[in-house]
Amino acid sequence: MSLLKYNDYITEKVAYELLLESKMVFSKKFINLLNKMKSNKIASELLNLYSKDVKISHNYIDITDAKDAVSFTPDRKAQEILKDKPQLWEVIDSQRYLTHSNGNNKLFEALGYEKPSGEPWAPGDQTIGVILGETISESSGKIYVIFEEDDTDSPRKTVLNKESLEETDSSENSKIWSTSRNKIKVGRLVRAVLKASGLEFLDKDIEEFTNTYKATFDFAQDVLKQFDIVKGEDIAYWYDNSNEDRYVDGGGVLNSSCMAESPSLFFDMYCNNTKEIQMVILYGDDGEIKGNGEFKSDQIKGRALLWKATIDGTEGTFMDRIYTTNDSDVELFKQYAEKNNWWYKKSQTMEPSEKITNGSTSKSAVLVVKLTGSGGKWTRYPYMDTMCYLSFDPDMLTNDRDGDLYINRTFRDTDGCYMDDDGDLQCDD
DSSP states (O other): OTTSOHHHHHHHHHHHHHTSSSOOOBOHHHHHHHHHTTTSHHHHHHHHHHTSOOSOOOOOBEEOSSTTEEEEOOHHHHHHHHTTOOOOEEESOTTOBOOOOGGGHHHHHHHTOOOOSSSOOOOOTTOEEEEEEEEEOTTTOOEEEEEEESSOSSOOEEEEEGGGEEESOHHHHHHHTTSSOEEEEHHHHHHHHHHHTTOOOOHHHHHHHHHHHHHHHHHHHTGGGGEEEEOTHHHHHHHOOTTSOSBOSSOHHHHTOTTTTOOGGGGHHHHTOTTTEEEEEEEOSSOEEOTTSOEEOSOEEEEEEEEEEEETTEEEEEEOOOEESSTTHHHHHHHHHHHTTOEEESSOOSOTTOOEEOSSOEEOOOEEEEOOSSTTOOSOOOOOSSSOEEETTTTEEESOTTSSSOOOEEOOOTTSOEEETTSOEEOOO
16 A cells, blocks of 8 residues: 555456456557567457457457556446447358368367367358457467357357457447546556456556556557558569568468569559559568668568549548458558548458448449550569459449440459450460
8 A cells, every 4th residue: 555646446346346247348449559568468468358258348458549548338328328239240151150160179179169060160251240259369469259140049159369359339339438438557457357357466567567668558559660661663572472481470361462483574554553553561570660761671561553543523532452471461551541531441342342431431442544554565463352344445444344435354353364344365475
C-alpha cells in the first residue's frame, strides 16, 4: 500500500472487482500490439488468457490514444448493450477453415473442438453462424474460432481463421467499444488481470511490461510509415520474388501469389501508366529509418495495386486486393487507405464485382481507369483481380463486364495471355 497513492489503489481495486465475474475480450488492435511484443512474458500471458476460460468479466480491452493507458467496458454494461442477443457472423472467405490434420491438434485442444470423422465442414461465403470459442495461435498470433451455423436443426461446426468472418450487425457490437469506456493505466489493469487470474508476478515484471508496451505503442502509431507508394519499373521489381528474397518469409496470399515469379514484361501495362497505376507496399519490419526520415527495407510483407479511377463517374483512388504475408497486416492496409481517403475492397477476394468501402460506406461500384501509356500494344499481361476488362479506343480498364464499355480483352490468365472478345485465349508474340 505504501508504494501506491491512495487514488491509484482505488482505481486498481475497482478494476480488480470488475474483473471477477466472467472472461475478457480484447480488441484486434490490442491483440496486434501484444503480438508485436509477445517475447515479453506478461504479454504472452495475456495472449494465453484470451484463449482460456478465466473467470473474469468481459472487459473489451482496447488501446487508447495514450500510450500508457487502455480502456474497457464492464461486462454488465456490455450485456445491457447486447441485450443477450448472440452476435451473428457471416463467412466472407470460405477457404480459411482448418483441415483435420494432426498438425492442428494443439489449436483444436485449446478450443475444445472435437474432430468429427471425415473431412471438415467448409462453410460457403455468406453462411451465417455464431462463434462458440476462440483461441490465439502461439506461433502465428492469428485468432481461430469454432464456428457453428445458425438457425438449423442440426448445426454443423468447423474451425475458421477469424479473419474469414465479418460481424453481421456491427452497429450493436461497435457500441461496446465506444460506450461507457473506463480508462485506466495499462500497468494497473494488467496487475488486476494477473491477480484475478491467479498468476504470480513481480513489480519489476509489471514495470518491464509497461515500458515495452509504451515503446511498442509508439512504434505502432508510426507503423503506417512502413508503407510506400511505388510506380513504373518499381512495380515489376516488387512483384518479382523469383529468388525468394523480396518477400518476408511466411505463408499468406503474398507468398502464394500467382504473379510472384512472372517475368517483368508481364507488368509493362502497369509500368507504362505511372499516372493511373501505382502500388502500395508495406516494408518488412527489418528495415530502418533513413536520413530523410523514411522507413525502407529490402523486403516487403504486403502489396496492393493503386488505381486513379472514376468511381461511379466520380474521380477517386481505389486500392485493389491486398496481398500480405500476415493476415493481421491487412488491417494496416485498410487503415492506410482510410487515412488517405481511398476506396478499397470490402473483402479481399479476386472477384471484380466485389463491394468497395471507404471505411464508413460500402457499395457496389463501376470503376474505370483511362490509360495514357502504350495503349494496347503490350505483348504480355498480368492476371488482374479487379480491373481485368480492357476496352479499346481509348484504352480503358474496368471491373464491369456488362456495362456500357465494349470489352475487347479480359486479363485473367497467369501465363501473360488474355481472352479476346470472342472468348478465345490469345498470346501475343
